[in-house]
Amino acid sequence: MPYKFFEEYNLEVTDNLKDNFRNIIQELGEDPEREGIVKTPERAAKAMQFLTQGYQMDAKTILEEAMFKEGYNEMVVVKDIELYSLCEHHMLPFFGKAHIAYIPDGQIVGLSKLPRVVDVFARRLQVQERLTHDILECLNETLKPKGVAVVIEAQHMCMMMRGVQKQNSSTTTSGFRGQFEKIETRNEFLKLISSDLK
Ligand SMILES: Nc1nc2c(ncn2[C@@H]2O[C@H](COP(=O)(O)OP(=O)(O)OP(=O)(O)O)[C@@H](O)[C@H]2O)c(=O)[nH]1
Numbered sequence: 001m002p003y004k005f006f007e008e009y010n011l012e013v014t015d016n017l018k019d020n021f022r023n024i025i026q027e028l029g030e031d032p033e034r035e036g037i038v039k040t041p042e043r044a045a046k047a048m049q050f051l052t053q054g055y056q057m058d059a060k061t062i063l064e065e066a067m068f069k070e071g072y073n074e075m076v077v078v079k080d081i082e083l084y085s086l087c088e089h090h091m092l093p094f095f096g097k098a099h100i101a102y103i104p105d106g107q108i109v110g111l112s113k114l115p116r117v118v119d120v121f122a123r124r125l126q127v128q129e130r131l132t133h134d135i136l137e138c139l140n141e142t143l144k145p146k147g148v149a150v151v152i153e154a155q156h157m158c159m160m161m162r163g164v165q166k167q168n169s170s171t172t173t174s175g176f177r178g179q180f181e182k183i184e185t186r187n188e189f190l191k192l193i194s195s196d197l198k
């Protein structure tokens with residue numbers, strides 16, 4: 001399954017979404033024929049397809065395309081991977097950073113594939129806990145490392161712009177498998193990324 005970002009939008013889906021967005025705009029009390037808004041249903045239809053393109057992608061395939069046999073068996077850490085997702089409850093953005101570490105067991109993966117895997121799972125309707133778990137399990141099952149760790153720190157627009165309206169709250173989620181279940185290994189990883197955790 002391809003993982004390139006959208007170049008062409010599905011015409012049928014775009015048309016259906018366009019009609020729905022036109023209704024939403026009208027229901028919200030706007031004039032959908034107003035000059036600045038007349039193309040908005042189509043723009044929104046394309047934006048939403050872009051933001052949920054992860055449904056069309058397969059993270060396992062992405063990893064498998066760039067796995068290499070290698071004897072390196074120390075921790076590999078990629079931190080500060082920015083992510084943008086949509087909360088499945090309100091369809092409002094949540095955004096932040098992911099930090100990923102793994103300890104290879106005979107095979108390493110192309111570094112860029114880690115942020116790509118984050119995007120595959122982030123570009124869907126999500127909750128932060130499941131996003132963390134999806135990334136963790138995909139790396140664990142595909143790369144079969146000695147250990148894997150994922151930490152995500154994010155801010156949720158549904159808590160900032162509406163609802164409780166807490167602009168400065170952030171949420172941290174984490175998952176650990178294999179050697180990262182040992183406290184020393186986990187602490188080493190947390191120390192390496194700690195400058196980014198508030
Ligand atoms: N656990 C978790 N909750 C989330 C996430 N994103 C949004 N939520 C929460 O989902 C919950 C939905 O609660 P509801 O009571 O059904 O919705 P609501 O009435 O809009 O809730 P408020 O946001 O409190 O106004 C809220 O508490 C949100 O803060 C997430 O990634 N993980």
Ligand SMILES: [Zn+2]
Pocket residue numbers: 087088089090091092156158159
């Ligand atoms: Zn929400």
